[in-house]
Amino acid sequence: MATDVLSQATVGTVLADLAALEDPKIRAVNERHGDDHGVNLTKLRAVAKGLKTDHELAGRLWETGDTAARLVAILISRPKAYSGAELDAMLREARVPKVHDWLVSYVVKKNPHVEELRVAWFTDPDPVVASAGWALTSDRVAKAPDGLDLGELLDLVEAQMKDAPDRLQWAMNECLAAIGIHHPEHRARAIDIGERLEVLKDYPTPPGCTSPFAPIWITEIVRRQAER
Known part of the structure; x- marks a missing residue:
């Protein structure tokens, strides 16, 4: 239970960090391409780099449904740790173009x-x-x-x-x-x-x-x- 509380708190911290990076101008540009987030991708990658690889946290971030959080989740996950069924379900949820593209490029291509x-x-x-x-x-x-x-x-x-x-x-x-x-x-x-x-x-x-x-x-x- 303590681990769950810690992970949930970490999810909240990541969401807060991403919210602080939200830029209305970037969101406006992204939304023209179907991407509903306003975080500069270089800064988003820096957030992920600071978290390092954390597959459990990646799963919790994905479950939030937030686009920026899902992009971070992709970057900190272990691509080979997913089952085929898990990736199929994730892809069918990934309707945002950038999430879809990153999931295929950074995770699925590296999965057995x-x-x-x-x-x-x-x-x-x-x-x-x-x-x-x-x-x-x-x-x-x-x-x-x-x-x-x-x-x-x-x-x-x-x-x-x-x-x-x-x-x-x-x-x-x-x-x-x-x-x-x-x-x-x-x-x-x-x-x-x-x-x-x-x-x-x-x-x-x-x-x-x-x-x-x-x-x-x-x-x-x-x-x-x-x-x-």
């Missing part, structure tokens, strides 16, 4: 159940869950493509990406670009699909950044790689 989750999520009827499956597939396309049918992935992108919901569309586009960048034998087809579907063609891209429009993205990264 990553492949079974990738396969299960890839065909999930919930497009937000499916987007995680596509994100994990993009990672495999780049790093461990053996066993993947890249032609079939391109077929799915060609048939479904144009009308997919935003988050799923973005993840499918990322996979399209990954295939074109890392697999020269499929590059021409990947570029052709991107050109015909025109997904993210007009996406506003800051100066110095690469457009997410797949034909431009693929061409630019391949060019950079050739110059190395």
Whole structure:
């Protein structure tokens, strides 16, 4: 019981620290992207660094449902300690884009159940869950493509990406670009699909950044790689 009281008090302290860092201007910017928090991410990472790895506290912070607290929870958790069922439940709760992205990138990718989750999520009827499956597939396309049918992935992108919901569309586009960048034998087809579907063609891209429009993205990264 004493441990529970201490952990609860620590949760309260973390929430108070995050509340003190809340910036209305940052919240306004984040909310345009669907992220309901106003904490500078560099400062949020500093809070997590001060807490160090604490898997029990991470669980309690996650349970609060607070977006900033969940981001800290992800950073202080032990990725390999989660069961596949726990991660599946957490992903289905993670509707905020930044929480979703960090959970996949910082936890799921480092978990021993990553492949079974990738396969299960890839065909999930919930497009937000499916987007995680596509994100994990993009990672495999780049790093461990053996066993993947890249032609079939391109077929799915060609048939479904144009009308997919935003988050799923973005993840499918990322996979399209990954295939074109890392697999020269499929590059021409990947570029052709991107050109015909025109997904993210007009996406506003800051100066110095690469457009997410797949034909431009693929061409630019391949060019950079050739110059190395």
